[in-house]
Amino acid sequence: MEWVNKMTALNWVTISPLMPEIFTAVAGLLLLLVGALRGKSSVPFILSAVLVTFFVASCFLFFGYSDVRPLDTMGGMVVVDGFSKWMRLIIFDGLIVSTLLLVTWLKDSQMYKFEIPILYLLSGVGMLFMVSANNFLALYVSLELSSLSLYVLAAINRDRLDSTEAGLKYFILGALSSGLLLFGISLIYGFTGSLSFAEVGGILSQMEMPAGAMVGMAFVLAGLIFKISGVPFHMWTPDVYQGAPTPVTALFAIVPKVAAFGLIIRLLTGPFLSLHEQAAQILIFVSVASMVVGAYAGLAQENFKRLMAYSSISNMGYALLGLLSGQPEGVAAVILYLMVYMVMVAGVFAVLMGLKRQGHAIENISDFAGLGKSSPLMAYSLVALLFSMSGIPPLAGFFAKLFIFQAAVAGGFFTVAVIGVLASVVASYYYLRVIKVMLFDEPIGEFDHDCSYSRKVVMVGAVAFIIIFTFVPNYLLDQAQLAASSLFQ
Amino acid sequence: MIGVIAFYLFSFVLLLSAFFVITSRNPVYSVLFLILAFFNAAGLFVLLGAEFIAMILVIVYVGAVAVLFLFVVMMLDVNFSDLRKGAMQYVPFGLLMGGGLLAELVLLYRAWPVPHVPEPADVAMAVDNTRALGAVLYTDYVFPFQVSGLILLVAMIGAIVLTLRVRSSVLRQKVGDQVARKSGDVMKIEKVLKGAGVDHA
Known part of the structure; x- marks a missing residue:
């Protein structure tokens, strides 16, 4: 029988490229069992086991399969190449950092729920699969896996109104965006007769003006732009960022956007390569609108988490700039940008979570007053991170933006690049305002002493990264270029 | 027929x-x-x-x-009749939207060059579709199938973690506690003296 032969095709060779993900998923299931049997007392164990799992799996990835040539497996559903390897490494780093930020928070806020680290892990598995997807079906299921876990995490503090609101809002709008995505996928399937990225790409490149598939592409991109909170679909971001528990907000800001961006890159360089001109029109609009809205709406924010939401909206706009030209250099710039952005956000959240007055976490920008005097280490780390985010020269954020603008200018998108630079000037106001409040305003009350080592590790690590990157940018730049070039073979 | x-x-x-x-x-x-x-x-x-x-x-x-x-x-x-109250005022707007969408669909349909639809292969007719689905579910589609399983697991975890509340005030049978009970914890033998009774203090 034919299917018997197919069954035996599911062997070590086909699953070994996906070892890190499978290892992570299986470890997650085992830990779920431990949590279900042992209950609350197992939370510290599960948390550390999740960290170890991420670390071991990323070691598998780093030292394992090193061929950068694309290799598709699981019946062509997923592809493992230099791009997916590097993106998965970034995602693993993001997951490790966000789990580190979770460590003390669980104790401080008395949230002894073993499901939280497990949901981190399962959403991580979804994100890892997202960047390796090679089929619209795989794209959809992996996106849903990661999103569904994130909806639950947003609402995890179920006794608080704002957390429930964030979860519900995210869930309903996320379901809507999934609907858009599926509608687009169905159009593409209807017009090309295939769901495989490679086949869709081949068929579309032979078609002249494939109108239906173009509409499908617009819908698919809309669904994904929702996930990265690009502008016409950004409404959920500030509310969800503000309402969700702070470590979960950190997770939202750090990892899923990298994964969704990986997916967008893969789609634009794979199935939609021949439609790049049409895709670029959508991207130009989203990118400009995100940069401008993110910069101007951020000016009015008082809540720091909301501010970070608008900052992430505008940063996603900058990252999209790099994709306009459709060249490997642009994609490499985007990968580098995402990496640097991830590190900076992680550092900022590490500082934010350490700020407390009389046991209460502070979120308003005016409450930052006096931080410069009471804990200079945190204050100056935040200064460095915010300088880097606003793109002030010697720090990593400047170089990341520089490469993006370079790629956009090289592709001939001068106007968009100029708008981007101007928007970044506007946006730097709100970063500088935080610094001003922190260093020069009159102190109001005492800050609690932050005794979390995991947060300090993240904070100091992030600051070290943005400073050291200035001196030795080449390794990461080379890796990003290698990853990008594997998409253009 | x-x-x-x-x-x-x-x-x-x-x-x-x-x-x-x-x-x-x-x-x-x-x-x-x-x-x-x-x-x-x-x-x-x-x-x-x-x-x-x-x-x-x-x-x-x-x-x-x-x-x-x-x-x-x-x-x-x-009360569904309360919910329906006032719904009629949206009818003109609904008709407008629906009519617009219908007009768009008709226009699209008329302007659509008929795409070439391949005939279904003979194999599709020969195998009944339960068997056909079974043959591909764990082979060609094992990846989406397994990931869907994970999605359903997440849905279950989410439903439990967001709704389950352990209330201590509820009286329920705890088999573990019952089995772990020792006679010494709940029973004691007292020597009752004549005319003195038992001191319950």
């Missing part, structure tokens, strides 16, 4: 019951008509030779979703 009669019968009952779903005043009747509509849709799928989808429709929609609706309708005392 019998197939044609069956098709029209199923379609007629389907449309009729779908109509009653939205017109009946009692929400319980609505759900019951919905179940009838699902059954008839399943019958249509059987006529098309898609017996697997028919089974799924009955098992999932009738067996789970419709029963869930019924529970919700019966347990939550929602």
Whole structure:
């Protein structure tokens, strides 16, 4: 029988490229069992086991399969190449950092729920699969896996109104965006007769003006732009960022956007390569609108988490700039940008979570007053991170933006690049305002002493990264270029 | 011939019951008509030779979703006539939107060059579709199938973690505690002196 032969095709060779993900998923299931049997007392164990799992799996990835040539497996559903390897490494780093930020928070806020680290892990598995997807079906299921876990995490503090609101809002709008995505996928399937990225790409490149598939592409991109909170679909971001528990907000800001961006890159360089001109029109609009809205709406924010939401909206706009030209250099710039952005956000959240007055976490920008005097280490780390985010020269954020603008200018998108630079000037106001409040305003009350080592590790690590990157940018730049070039073979 | 009669019968009952779903005043009747509509849709799928989808429709929609609706309708005392109040004022707007969308669809349909649709392969007819699905589910589609399993697991974890509340005030049987009870914890033997009774202090 034919299917018997197919069954035996599911062997070590086909699953070994996906070892890190499978290892992570299986470890997650085992830990779920431990949590279900042992209950609350197992939370510290599960948390550390999740960290170890991420670390071991990323070691598998780093030292394992090193061929950068694309290799598709699981019946062509997923592809493992230099791009997916590097993106998965970034995602693993993001997951490790966000789990580190979770460590003390669980104790401080008395949230002894073993499901939280497990949901981190399962959403991580979804994100890892997202960047390796090679089929619209795989794209959809992996996106849903990661999103569904994130909806639950947003609402995890179920006794608080704002957390429930964030979860519900995210869930309903996320379901809507999934609907858009599926509608687009169905159009593409209807017009090309295939769901495989490679086949869709081949068929579309032979078609002249494939109108239906173009509409499908617009819908698919809309669904994904929702996930990265690009502008016409950004409404959920500030509310969800503000309402969700702070470590979960950190997770939202750090990892899923990298994964969704990986997916967008893969789609634009794979199935939609021949439609790049049409895709670029959508991207130009989203990118400009995100940069401008993110910069101007951020000016009015008082809540720091909301501010970070608008900052992430505008940063996603900058990252999209790099994709306009459709060249490997642009994609490499985007990968580098995402990496640097991830590190900076992680550092900022590490500082934010350490700020407390009389046991209460502070979120308003005016409450930052006096931080410069009471804990200079945190204050100056935040200064460095915010300088880097606003793109002030010697720090990593400047170089990341520089490469993006370079790629956009090289592709001939001068106007968009100029708008981007101007928007970044506007946006730097709100970063500088935080610094001003922190260093020069009159102190109001005492800050609690932050005794979390995991947060300090993240904070100091992030600051070290943005400073050291200035001196030795080449390794990461080379890796990003290698990853990008594997998409253009 | 019998197939044609069956098709029209199923379609007629389907449309009729779908109509009653939205017109009946009692929400319980609505759900019951919905179940009838699902059954008839399943019958249509059987006529098309898609017996697997028919089974799924009955098992999932009738067996789970419709029963869930019924529970919700019966347990939550929602006054549906209150909900409907004032709905009529949106009719012109709804008609406008619906008409616009319909016009767009018609225009699109008329301007659409008919795409080439390949004939279904003969193999598709030879194998019944439950078997065909079974043959690809764990082979070609093992990846989405397994990831879907993980998604359902996350849905379950999410439902539990967001709704389960352990209340200590509820009296319930704890078998573990009962088994772990020792006689010494709850019983003691006292020597009762004549005329003194037992001191309960």
